[in-house]
Amino acid sequence: LARGNSGCRVLIVEQLLELLNAGIHPRVPEFGSVGASGDLAPLAHVALGLLGEGLAEYSGDEQSVETVMAAEGIAPLTLGPKEGLALINGTQATTGLGVLALRTAERAVEVAEVAGAMSLEALLGTPEPFRKEIHEARPHKGQGISASRLRTLLADSEIRASHREDDPRVQDAYSLRCMPQVHGAAREALGYVRGILEVEANSATDNPLVFPSAGVVVSGGNFHAQIVAQALDLLTIAVTDLASISERRIERMLNPDLSIGLPAFLSKRPGVESGFMIAQVTAVDLLGELRILAHPASVDSVTTSANQEDHVSMGLGAARKAKRAVGLLEQVLATELMCAAQGIDYRRPLTGGRGVEIAHQRIRTVVSELEQDRSLGPDLDALTNLVRYGDLSRIAAEMAG
Numbered sequence: 001l002a003r004g005n006s007g008c009r010v011l012i013v014e015q016l017l018e019l020l021n022a023g024i025h026p027r028v029p030e031f032g033s034v035g036a037s038g039d040l041a042p043l044a045h046v047a048l049g050l051l052g053e054g055l056a057e058y059s060g061d062e063q064s065v066e067t068v069m070a071a072e073g074i075a076p077l078t079l080g081p082k083e084g085l086a087l088i089n090g091t092q093a094t095t096g097l098g099v100l101a102l103r104t105a106e107r108a109v110e111v112a113e114v115a116g117a118m119s120l121e122a123l124l125g126t127p128e129p130f131r132k133e134i135h136e137a138r139p140h141k142g143q144g145i146s147a148s149r150l151r152t153l154l155a156d157s158e159i160r161a162s163h164r165e166d167d168p169r170v171q172d173a174y175s176l177r178c179m180p181q182v183h184g185a186a187r188e189a190l191g192y193v194r195g196i197l198e199v200e201a202n203s204a205t206d207n208p209l210v211f212p213s214a215g216v217v218v219s220g221g222n223f224h225a226q227i228v229a230q231a232l233d234l235l236t237i238a239v240t241d242l243a244s245i246s247e248r249r250i251e252r253m254l255n256p257d258l259s260i261g262l263p264a265f266l267s268k269r270p271g272v273e274s275g276f277m278i279a280q281v282t283a284v285d286l287l288g289e290l291r292i293l294a295h296p297a298s299v300d301s302v303t304t305s306a307n308q309e310d311h312v313s314m315g316l317g318a319a320r321k322a323k324r325a326v327g328l329l330e331q332v333l334a335t336e337l338m339c340a341a342q343g344i345d346y347r348r349p350l351t352g353g354r355g356v357e358i359a360h361q362r363i364r365t366v367v368s369e370l371e372q373d374r375s376l377g378p379d380l381d382a383l384t385n386l387v388r389y390g391d392l393s394r395i396a397a398e399m400a401g
Contacts, residue, residue: 005204005211007082015050015077022072027055027062028093034304035225035315038206039093042316047087052076082210090205091225094315098232099197101322102190105239108329109186110393112242113146114359115336116179117153119249121352122343124163124260125176127154135180142187147180149396153355159347173258175248182245189238196231225315229298232318236325240290243332247283250332253339254280266342266370273373276339279380283335286328293321293328334383337363337392338376345369355395362392 001013019026026049032041048054049065053076058068069076079087120127127150135147154160171177208219254276256264267275297317303310341363344352351357366382386392 001086001204003202003204005209006086006206007208007210007217008086009080009083011077012050012079012083012086015074016046018074019049019056019069022068022074023058024049024065024068024072024074025057026065027057030097030316030320033093033316034302034309035091035094035229035313035317036223036311037305037309038089038223039091039225039316040088042093043088043090046092047079047084050077050087051079085208086206089207089223091200091223091228091315092205094225094228094232094319095197095200097316097319097323098193098228098235099201101232101235101319101326102193102197104323104326104388105190105235105329106194107393108239108326108333108387109183109190109242110149110396111330111333111337111387112183112186112246113149113179114153114355114392114395115246115333115340116176116183116249117150117353118340118344118356118359119253119336120150120154120172120176120179121157121159121356122253122259122262122340122347123172123176123249124159124167124347125172127151127157127160129172129177130154130180140184140188142191143180143184145187146183148400150179152396152399153359154353155355157353157356158350159344159352162350173248173252175245175252179245182241186238186242189234193231193235196227200228224311224313226298226313229313229315229318230296232315232322233296233298235322236290236318237294237296239322239325239329240287240294243283243287243290243329246329246332246336247280247287250276250280250283250336250339253343259343262343262346266339266346267373268371275370275373276335276342276376279335279338279376282380283332286332290325290328290332293325297321330387331380331384334380334387337383337387338367338379341367342370355399358395358399359392362386362390 026046028042028045033039052066054065056065130147130150135144205222208217252258254265264270265275265277267273297314301311367379
């Protein structure tokens with residue numbers, strides 16, 4: 001709206017900002033848009049808030065907008081010509097929800113590096129595949145960043161030193177060895193998504209558009225969210241694959257045929273107690289839903305409005321899927337962190353890399369070592385919150401300065 005091509009007064013933008021600054025958040029339905037001709041129904045509920053109508057979240061409660069605006073001393077607006085269209089005929093719902101999903105996914109990929117490094121230590125893996133030379137030979141930016149993160153997290157590991165000599169294994173499984181290539185691919189995808197959303201968030205996407213210098217009002221199609229929908233479908237695919245490789249590392253730690261000396265299911269009493277068996281089952285269930293969500297919404301155009309709107313993006317559907325997918329990834333990563341911390345406990349008194357030990361310590365502040373079978377639900381909830389809101393995502397960056 002602030003670009004000046006939407007035909008609305010500055011007062012409209014100022015009122016939106018005033019509501020945000022007052023903590024008045026209009027209640028917006030998550031369904032009601034096909035991502036073309038604008039996110040009409042959801043954005044209409046935002047517009048209602050400017051008029052003093054509808055419901056809003058305010059101070060943690062849902063109240064009438066009229067009441068909370070009066071409490072904050074904000075007068076409802078009366079819309080002028082073109083302003084109703086300006087408010088509802090754009091891609092802001094899809095873009096806004098997409099931005100929230102992207103920010104969460106960017107934190108999650110950093111946590112994936114931490115979880116992967118911890119799993120590598122628990123499985124007595126080698127950091128040799130993360131050497132700088134390997135990634136300079138295939139210089140994808142995301143791959144190089146992931147390799148650098150892993151090198152930082154694994155530096156000065158006693159666990160690594162303990163099996164540096166006389167280890168009959170030639171190389172690790174792909175879920176360990178190829179972390180930079182897989183995690184890095186997700187980084188590249190998220191980088192693309194960020195670029196699309198940054199442009200979209202600063203664009204005029206309603207219709208028609210006003211061009212004062214040319215003295216014209218022109219109907220166009222900037223409301224069509226295809227590019228955003230495709231980007232958010234890519235985000236969902238990327239986080240699904242992060243969950244896929246994470247789940248494979250979980251399986252390796254729990255499987256005594258693959259875990260290099262760890263007890264079955266990381267249990268203190270294998271065969272009598274189940275350890276983390278059901279945690280891996282949960283991760284597989286989460287991954288199954290992620291794979292369903294990875295089907296692109298942006299290819300599912302359905303005609304609306306008497307065949308005038310005969311191709312639509314389903315952008316809001318892509319945004320909803322992306323947001324849910326990132327939440328499921330967080331739970332898979334929480335499961336891997338829980339298992340990897342237990343695996344490292346079995347390698348004591350040896351310590352892991354400096355970054356791994358920082359992560360282990362932070363995990364143990366919210367979840368204790370599994371001494372005997374207990375309900376793992378509260379542990380997974382605590383670790384999911386740590387993934388989502390904690391500082392695990394900043395460990396490698398903070399160590400690198």
